[in-house]
Amino acid sequence: MAATDRDYYELLGVPRDADETTIKKSFRRLARELHPDVSDHPEAEARFRELTEAYEVLSSSERRALYDRYGHAGLRSGGFSPTHFDMGNLGDLFASLFGDGIFGASAGGPARQRGADLGAEIEIELAEAARGVTVTVPFEVAATCKTCGGDGVQPGTEPVTCRRCEGSGRLHQVSRSVFGEFVRAQTCPDCRGRGVIIEHPCRDCEGAGRTIEARELNVDVPAGIHDGQRIRVTGEGHAGTLGGRAGDVYVLVHVKPDSRFVREGNDIYSQVDLTIVQAALGASVDVETLDGAVALDLPAGVQPGEVRVLRGKGMPVLQGFGRGDHRVLINVTVPRQLSEEQRRLLQEFEEASDESTYRTDESFFEKLKSAFR
Ligand SMILES: [Zn+2]
Ligand SMILES: [Zn+2]
Structure with a gap:
């Protein structure tokens, strides 16, 4: 059942001759405003449903032509019914609509992930704890592969669109019940949510997009630190996948006992x-x-x-x-x-x-x- 009988062009705030890009842009902008994480508008969900429906119609040339000629009635007789979704699953919805999240990593597919945190330990003298000290910590970290830039694709080759999910990275399982139609999105098992299949993985990282690198981290230990405290060094942990944020390094500080004090x-x-x-x-x-x-x-x-x-x-x-x-x-x-x-x-x-x-x-x-x- 349609969520609205309002004019779709009006809902999206675009002229009747708007092109695909304009429609998409406008939808993204309006959808972002209504995202429940951002908006506390009580009717956000209902408005979001209207907006999605309008976008679903106007973004398809076939449906759009039907709507232009016959309006809502034309769509109904054409068998169109808008996607059902629940607001808890917005990330999936955006992923299926745009191919990736419009809210960055939080709504992205499972392929883009924040890198893992790393732990390191250092031992300093009490006198060093008293005045503060910079300690160089060697550690190994998964870093973005320099050869492929992190996408795991051998340079000079192209990944192909996943046939199973047609590039969306998601499979939509539609089930019907007396309560209506439910769409459950799941990560495509063939491409693991990336939407593409890499036929020629990068030889340096074997397609992982990351390589293990030995690094040194200069940790500034502030004066007055106590034994057993941790220092977080932001963004120096393992690299994320597909542009995901790098993890952090947590440095556990041991302050050696001083026999004099x-x-x-x-x-x-x-x-x-x-x-x-x-x-x-x-x-x-x-x-x-x-x-x-x-x-x-x-x-x-x-x-x-x-x-x-x-x-x-x-x-x-x-x-x-x-x-x-x-x-x-x-x-x-x-x-x-x-x-x-x-x-x-x-x-x-x-x-x-x-x-x-x-x-x-x-x-x-x-x-x-x-x-x-
Ligand atoms: Zn690589
Ligand atoms: Zn796939």
């Missing part, structure tokens, strides 16, 4: 070991940081477990501003092997000490607080 988010932790004498008398010690050694002045009486915070000396914030902190944990090492003389001196020291030697102005609670500051 422990990383916790954007903060860096390290430890300094003081002798009991350094701790008691105070000392200036060199502390390794991501930026190199930093002198840290510790007062007399510094205690094990105290933490000194070097502000902004930690890891940079990934894709942000500023840096984390570097926290230095104070450790005091107690002598393990004493000579006779050292033992005697320590005993003397002990005898000369009393409670006041170890007194602190800071409560235990305050000390704990400072550890977590």
